[in-house]
Amino acid sequence: xxxxxxxxxxxxxxxxxxxxxxxxxxxxxxxxxxxxxxxxxxxxxxxxxxxxxxxxxxxxxxxxxxxxxxxxxxxxxxxxxxxxxxxxxxxxxxxxxxxxxxxxxxxxxxxxxxxxxxxxxxxxxxxxxxxxxxxxxxxxxxxxxxxxxxxxxxxxxxxxxxxxxxxxxxxxxxxxxxxxxxxxxxxxxxxxxxxxxxxxxxxxxxxxxxxxxxxxxxxxxxxxxxxxxxxxxxxxxxxxxxxxxxxxxxxxxxxxxxxxxxxxxxxxxxxxxxxxxxxxxxxxxxxxxxxxxxxxxxxxxxxxxxxxxxxxxxxxxxxxxxxxxxxxxxx
Ligand SMILES: N[C@@H](CCC(=O)N[C@@H](CS)C(=O)NCC(=O)O)C(=O)O
Numbered sequence: 001x002x003x004x005x006x007x008x009x010x011x012x013x014x015x016x017x018x019x020x021x022x023x024x025x026x027x028x029x030x031x032x033x034x035x036x037x038x039x040x041x042x043x044x045x046x047x048x049x050x051x052x053x054x055x056x057x058x059x060x061x062x063x064x065x066x067x068x069x070x071x072x073x074x075x076x077x078x079x080x081x082x083x084x085x086x087x088x089x090x091x092x093x094x095x096x097x098x099x100x101x102x103x104x105x106x107x108x109x110x111x112x113x114x115x116x117x118x119x120x121x122x123x124x125x126x127x128x129x130x131x132x133x134x135x136x137x138x139x140x141x142x143x144x145x146x147x148x149x150x151x152x153x154x155x156x157x158x159x160x161x162x163x164x165x166x167x168x169x170x171x172x173x174x175x176x177x178x179x180x181x182x183x184x185x186x187x188x189x190x191x192x193x194x195x196x197x198x199x200x201x202x203x204x205x206x207x208x209x210x211x212x213x214x215x216x217x218x219x220x221x222x223x224x225x226x227x228x229x230x231x232x233x234x235x236x237x238x239x240x241x242x243x244x245x246x247x248x249x250x251x252x253x254x255x256x257x258x259x260x261x262x263x264x265x266x267x268x269x270x271x272x273x274x275x276x277x278x279x280x281x282x283x284x285x286x287x288x289x290x291x292x293x294x295x296x297x298x299x300x301x302x303x304x305x306x307x308x309x310x311x312x313x314x315x316x317x318x319x320x321x322x323x324x325x326x327x328x329x330x331x
Pocket of ligand 1: 003062066130146148
């Protein structure tokens with residue numbers, strides 16, 4: 001675990017001393033957009049036109065942010081158009097690695113040893129954390145983006161002309177609502193579990209813990225009468241929540257101490273989670289071995305023994321009751 005400082009790797013854990021024990025996530029720095037015609041997106045430079053075979057994704061199967069991009073690649077039928085390299089779940093003193101003996105596919109483009117070499121290939125004197133996901137452009141030899149929330153928006157529309165898949169997970173009439181729900185879910189749940197897990201004071205931990213369960217209680221209520229988070233169709237908001245939910249009982253409940261209750265004890269959330277898990281193609285994006293191995297093995301300030309728990313035994317493939325609520329298709 002560490003970061004690049006002017007192109008040099010430094011092995012360093014997160015600094016929480018200057019923030020009263022609170023974990024502060026660094027904003028992603030690389031924010032260009034792939035667009036259908038190569039014009040600039042909402043931020044960054046123009047010149048990244050959607051083309052088959054031009055882009056490559058670097059992901060961890062353990063990471064909830066990277067997981068979003070894998071789900072969108074799957075749902076939007078981009079697998080034959082955008083390649084993927086998977087890092088090892090073990091994120092140790094050199095950060096994310098391409099060690100094939102511990103579960104990486106290897107770096108399919110350059111055969112690098114570590115992900116930080118992709119960042120310095122992009123910019124030799126790069127400074128900042130080396131995070132997944134990364135969307136790489138093979139034509140310009142640059143990182144397009146390392147921000148998952150924006151990569152999924154690109155995948156949602158930019159390649160529609162190539163794939164013929166027009167399913168829309170961020171439809172114009174629902175955007176305001178989706179943004180509002182994303183805000184609550186990101187702050188309290190997606191990032192909330194990390195704020196609880198990486199807190200180094202009791203007060204910072206409890207504040208995050210309370211936020212996690214306040215928001216889960218609200219989600220449980222929403223899902224009582226609504227099939228999905230924003231009305232009766234599945235949207236980006238659901239997939240952004242899903243990647244945290246699917247890790248919750250296996251990792252966040254124990255390792256990050258979010259243990260007021262397990263998600264299995266929330267009736268609506270657990271049924272909803274199973275529906276999303278069983279969505280066509282999604283199961284292929286979930287790897288609980290990588291998930292557990294990453295958190296319990298890599299965070300040695302939290303779990304120095306590196307013992308990976310054997311449980312819990314949860315069957316996400318068992319029946320759910322969500323068909324009792326109406327739903328419409330995304331496209
Ligand atoms: N804003 C980023 C966050 C990505 C992120 O923090 N990824 C984690 C893995 S779950 C990571 O690579 N952390 C390495 C580090 O912080 O050094 C996104 O959503 O794409």
